[in-house]
Amino acid sequence: MSTKGDETRHAILSKAFELATVAGLEGVSIGRLAEELDLSKSGLFAHFGSKEALQVAVIEEASRVFIQDTLLPALRAARGEPRVRALFNRWLEWGTRPGGCFFVAASAELDDRPGPARDALIKAQHQWLDEIAIAVGIAKDEGHFRDDLDPQQFAFEAYSVMLGAHLFNRFLRDPQASARTRRAFDGLIADARAPHRKRN
Amino acid sequence: MSTKGDETRHAILSKAFELATVAGLEGVSIGRLAEELDLSKSGLFAHFGSKEALQVAVIEEASRVFIQDTLLPALRAARGEPRVRALFNRWLEWGTRPGGCFFVAASAELDDRPGPARDALIKAQHQWLDEIAIAVGIAKDEGHFRDDLDPQQFAFEAYSVMLGAHLFNRFLRDPQASARTRRAFDGLIADARAPHRKRN
DNA sequence: TTACAAAACGAACGTTCGTGCTATTTTGGC
DNA sequence: GCCAAAATAGCACGAACGTTCGTTTTGTAA
Numbered sequence: 001m002s003t004k005g006d007e008t009r010h011a012i013l014s015k016a017f018e019l020a021t022v023a024g025l026e027g028v029s030i031g032r033l034a035e036e037l038d039l040s041k042s043g044l045f046a047h048f049g050s051k052e053a054l055q056v057a058v059i060e061e062a063s064r065v066f067i068q069d070t071l072l073p074a075l076r077a078a079r080g081e082p083r084v085r086a087l088f089n090r091w092l093e094w095g096t097r098p099g100g101c102f103f104v105a106a107s108a109e110l111d112d113r114p115g116p117a118r119d120a121l122i123k124a125q126h127q128w129l130d131e132i133a134i135a136v137g138i139a140k141d142e143g144h145f146r147d148d149l150d151p152q153q154f155a156f157e158a159y160s161v162m163l164g165a166h167l168f169n170r171f172l173r174d175p176q177a178s179a180r181t182r183r184a185f186d187g188l189i190a191d192a193r194a195p196h197r198k199r200n
Numbered sequence: 201m202s203t204k205g206d207e208t209r210h211a212i213l214s215k216a217f218e219l220a221t222v223a224g225l226e227g228v229s230i231g232r233l234a235e236e237l238d239l240s241k242s243g244l245f246a247h248f249g250s251k252e253a254l255q256v257a258v259i260e261e262a263s264r265v266f267i268q269d270t271l272l273p274a275l276r277a278a279r280g281e282p283r284v285r286a287l288f289n290r291w292l293e294w295g296t297r298p299g300g301c302f303f304v305a306a307s308a309e310l311d312d313r314p315g316p317a318r319d320a321l322i323k324a325q326h327q328w329l330d331e332i333a334i335a336v337g338i339a340k341d342e343g344h345f346r347d348d349l350d351p352q353q354f355a356f357e358a359y360s361v362m363l364g365a366h367l368f369n370r371f372l373r374d375p376q377a378s379a380r381t382r383r384a385f386d387g388l389i390a391d392a393r394a395p396h397r398k399r400n
Numbered sequence: 401t402t403a404c405a406a407a408a409c410g411a412a413c414g415t416t417c418g419t420g421c422t423a424t425t426t427t428g429g430c
Numbered sequence: 431g432c433c434a435a436a437a438t439a440g441c442a443c444g445a446a447c448g449t450t451c452g453t454t455t456t457g458t459a460a
Contacts, residue, residue, distance in 0.1 A: 003457095008407080008408090022312065024309070026226070029446075029447065029448085030447080030448065030449090031446070031447070031448085032446090039408075039409090040408060040409045040410070041409095041410090041448085041449090042408075042409065042410075042411090042449085042450085042451090043407070043408035043409060044408090045448080045449070045450095046407075046408075047407090050448085050449085051447095051448060051449090099312060100311065100312070104308065105308050105311075107308075107367060107371045108304065108305050108307075108308035108309070108371075109224070109308070109309075110371075111300065111305075111367075111370045111371040112222065112299060112300070112370070121371075122371070122372060125371075125372065126372070152376075152380075153380055153383060153384070156364055156368065156380045156384065157361070157364070157380075157384050157387075159364055159367075160360040160361050160363060160364025160365075160384065161357070161360050163360060163363040163364055163367065164356055164357070164359055164360025164363055165360075167307060167311075167359075167363065168356065170311045170312070171307045171310075171311040171321075171322070171325075172322060172325065172326070176352075180352075180353055180356045180357075183353060184353070184356065184357050184360065187357075187391065191387065191391075203427095203428090208437080208438090229416075229417065229418085230417080230418065230419090231416070231417070231418090232416095239438075239439090240438065240439045240440070241418090241419095241439095241440095242419085242420090242421090242438075242439065242440070242441085243437070243438040243439055243440095244438090245418080245419070245420095246437075246438075247437090249419095250418085250419085251417095251418060251419090
């Protein structure tokens with residue numbers, strides 16, 4: 001029933017997630033984090049036992065926040081195409097946080113570093129991709145999308161556009177990024193709808 | 201004039217680029233690099249004067265290699281659609297290097313760190329995007345693609361698919377990544393071709 | 401109120417980081 | 431083969447890194 005420890009632990013993770021979004025996972029050093037929270041390095045360290053354990057906990061915290069702030073609200077949209085659109089649009093919003101999308105940054109950081117942190121991150125992204133595919137499946141059931149549409153393929157292409165949006169917005173700072181993103185996604189939707197072919 | 205210095209300098213950059221592709225730009229420390237090359241830290245350091253200058257030079261080296269190994273060979277493909285396809289396929293190959301695509305990794309690393317390194321990286325990516333758009337324009341001239349196609353929009357969407365391919369291959373290790381990528385790109389091409397498609 | 405556990409602290413550890421100096425070696429033009 | 435210039439080495443620095451340790455403070459249940 002201890003409360004104080006859990007409280008501190010959560011305060012640490014909350015700040016760590018905020019820092020990691022801006023500075024990257026490796027950018028969160030224990031010393032910096034402790035200073036920011038007015039804790040001693042050792043006191044903070046004791047909560048996790050290792051840097052790696054901290055990183056895993058941060059990823060899980062990020063998942064929690066993402067589900068709460070982005071996934072769940074999107075899932076409240078009406079079944080079918082509206083929900084698919086909501087998932088996409090909410091993600092775009094999520095990507096406008098200071099520092100951008102935590103998961104995109106962390107993926108690039110960990111893509112060649114096997115370990116529990118990488119595993120936790122993969123799990124989170126699969127969850128997201130699955131949720132999109134499920135929503136697309138529902139849209140098929142509702143008759144919004146064509147019968148022979150592959151939900152996983154759609155998820156792949158939609159996620160690709162999200163990545164493009166992220167890069168053009170955050171890195172290239174292209175003023176047309178939003179317009180391009182919208183056009184690209186509308187193209188995906190149009191293709192998913194029609195039993196015939198795409199348009200643009 | 202002086203050859204020895206330039207020779208060493210290039211050997212440094214070559215190894216640094218190789219390391220950076222695998223470990224990230226920040227992962228290339230001067231000490232590590234010197235050890236790997238059997239040089240002293242200070243001797244190596246003297247070639248660049250600062251870590252930041254080294255990073256900029258590494259990015260320029262990466263550009264050089266990319267242009268030589270990927271861009272130029274692709275540009276030798278026949279004008280029009282074949283060249284557009286070649287650009288895409290060559291990029292996919294480039295992304296299968298150990299460590300993946302240097303530019304994708306570096307973009308994520310620098311997207312919130314203004315400075316000369318970031319500028320050099322942006323320049324390189326714009327060059328690549330422009331080249332795609334130009335090839336698409338030619339494909340329009342050749343009558344391969346429809347007249348009202350927006351080359352920059354195509355470049356955005358194609359690049360998005362490349363990013364998706366990179367993530368699904370390297371990070372998620374999805375065995376279907378290649379198939380998904382091909383399908384997505386074929387969709388883009390199909391859409392770019394048809395001048396007249398049924399509307400909904 | 402006392403007793404015990406949980407939480408936080410401060411100092412130090414061995415490394416590694418980028419960078420600054422000052423020698424020493426190597427190189428290339430004469 | 432000499433000699434300036436260029437290239438490289440050697441050494442030291444202050445700071446930051448993750449981690450360990452023994453100790454002190456704080457919280458909580460009996």
